Amino acid sequence: MAHVKSLRSASVFRMTEKDGPKASERVQSLDRAFLLLERLADAGRPVGISELAEMTDIPLPTIHRLLRFLSNEGYVRQDNSRRYALGLRLIRLGQSASRGLDVWAHGELGGLVEQFEETANLAILQGDLAIYVGQAPSPHTMRMFTxxxxxxxxxxxxxxxxxLAELPDDRILALLKRTRMPAITSHTITSPEAMMADIEQIRERGYAVDEGEQEPGVRCVxxxxxxxxxxxxxxxxxPNSRVTEEKVPLIxxxxxxxxxxxxxxxxxxxxQVGFVG
Structure with a gap:
C-alpha cells in the first residue's frame, strides 16, 4: 500500500511540475471530490450542501460543481429534499474492494455457523461506521440477517x-461525540460514560456483547x-432464546x-483495499 501511495504521490508531483497550476487545480479538485464522498459515507444519511460545506471547508460554488459532476457519473444521488447521498455506481466498487475480504473469511464464518447454528458476521470500521463485509447465515428459519x-x-x-475497544480512548470519545449515540432500541447505550464502562469490560474479558442494543430480542457476541x-x-x-446468557462464555x-x-x-x-478506521 505504501508503494502504491508513493507512486501516486510521485506521479502527481511530476504532473504538477510539468503542467503547472492547471494540473495542481485538477489534483485539488480530485482530492475535494474524494473528501465529499468520504463525508457522505461517514454521515450514513443524505446531507445538504450547506452541511457538506461545514464538514469539509470547501467553498459552496466548488461543492455545487463537484456534486454535479459526481451526480452525472452516478457516484452521488440527490433525494427529494435536495440532499445528497452516495450513488449506486459505488456499489460495484465496494463489492470489488470487499471481495478479497469475503473470500479470506468465508471458511471461518461457515465454521462458526456449523458449530453454533447461528449467523456469523465479519465487519470493519470505516470512518465512524461499522460496515458488514461478510456473512454466513444460520440454518434456522428464524435467524439474524444483516x-x-x-x-x-x-x-x-x-x-x-x-x-471500538481496540482504539485509544480519545478516538472513541471523539467518534461517540460525532455520531451522537442515537438510541436504536430501549437497550442501546446512549451516554459516553456508560459506553466507556462497557468498553473497559470488553477489554478485560476480550469480547463484546450486544444485548438487544441494535435489534430487540437479539444477542450478539x-x-x-x-x-x-x-x-x-x-x-x-x-435470538435470545437460542443465544442465551449461558452460551456466551462458550461462544x-x-x-x-x-x-x-x-x-x-x-x-x-x-x-490494499484502503479501509481505515
Missing part, C-alpha cells in the same frame, strides 16, 4: 463495540480481529480463536 455492505453506528452493535491494517471484528448473532473463546486465525491468514493483497 445485508453485506450495511453500515451502522458502532456504539449499538457487538462488532462495533469490539472494534463479537471479538476483534487484531493486527490488521484496519479495525475488524467477527461475531455470532441470534466467546471460539470467536477469539477464529479472530486469531483470521489475523494469521490475512492476505497482504487485501490490505
Amino acid at each position: 445485508e453485506v455492505g450495511r453500515a451502522v453506528s458502532p456504539h449499538c452493535t457487538g462488532v462495533g463495540k469490539a472494534m 463479537a471479538a476483534a480481529v487484531r493486527g490488521l491494517p484496519f479495525p475488524a471484528a467477527v461475531s455470532i448473532s441470534g 466467546a473463546p471460539v470467536l477469539i480463536e477464529v479472530a486469531e486465525r483470521l489475523r494469521d491468514r490475512f492476505p497482504s493483497s487485501a490490505g
Whole structure:
C-alpha cells in the first residue's frame, strides 16, 4: 500500500511540475471530490450542501460543481429534499474492494455457523461506521440477517463495540461525540460514560456483547480481529432464546480463536483495499 501511495504521490508531483497550476487545480479538485464522498459515507444519511460545506471547508460554488459532476457519473444521488447521498455506481466498487475480504473469511464464518447454528458476521470500521463485509447465515428459519455492505453506528452493535475497544480512548470519545449515540432500541447505550464502562469490560474479558442494543430480542457476541491494517471484528448473532446468557462464555473463546486465525491468514493483497478506521 505504501508503494502504491508513493507512486501516486510521485506521479502527481511530476504532473504538477510539468503542467503547472492547471494540473495542481485538477489534483485539488480530485482530492475535494474524494473528501465529499468520504463525508457522505461517514454521515450514513443524505446531507445538504450547506452541511457538506461545514464538514469539509470547501467553498459552496466548488461543492455545487463537484456534486454535479459526481451526480452525472452516478457516484452521488440527490433525494427529494435536495440532499445528497452516495450513488449506486459505488456499489460495484465496494463489492470489488470487499471481495478479497469475503473470500479470506468465508471458511471461518461457515465454521462458526456449523458449530453454533447461528449467523456469523465479519465487519470493519470505516470512518465512524461499522460496515458488514461478510456473512454466513444460520440454518434456522428464524435467524439474524444483516445485508453485506450495511453500515451502522458502532456504539449499538457487538462488532462495533469490539472494534471500538481496540482504539485509544480519545478516538472513541471523539467518534461517540460525532455520531451522537442515537438510541436504536430501549437497550442501546446512549451516554459516553456508560459506553466507556462497557468498553473497559470488553477489554478485560476480550469480547463484546450486544444485548438487544441494535435489534430487540437479539444477542450478539463479537471479538476483534487484531493486527490488521484496519479495525475488524467477527461475531455470532441470534435470538435470545437460542443465544442465551449461558452460551456466551462458550461462544466467546471460539470467536477469539477464529479472530486469531483470521489475523494469521490475512492476505497482504487485501490490505490494499484502503479501509481505515
